[in-house]
């Protein structure tokens with residue numbers, strides 16, 4: 001029989017029994033796979049909003065004015081440049097992978113096109129690893145209107 005220790009889940013706050021074998025292992029402070037998943041989703045979300053903020057700073061430095069979290073019908077778009085009717089969305093890996101998320105992105109893009117916007121998607125990893133390239137892509141789209 002594996003001895004257990006009692007812990008309080010870092011996500012839901014419930015007490016749970018943790019086998020001593022798992023003490024010190026990744027996610028040992030969570031009671032269940034559900035709580036681990038919820039924690040990962042929250043982390044991914046925090047990470048992507050930090051990244052958007054950073055990207056926004058780069059764009060402002062490049063002299064572009066934009067509106068963040070722009071409402072478009074029932075949707076919200078990461079960045080909008082209303083003067084040139086350009087929308088920019090940061091494609092986070094964690095958030096845009098499920099078929100439902102993909103379908104929602106497609107509908108968003110169709111609505112944008114129907115209302116006369118151009119729609120530009122920039123993968124999160126490009127912003128992370130090549131921020132100047134991502135800025136240049138937006139600047140080019142901005143100037144080509």
Ligand SMILES: [Zn+2]
Nearest residue numbers: 009012031035
């Ligand atoms: Zn829990």
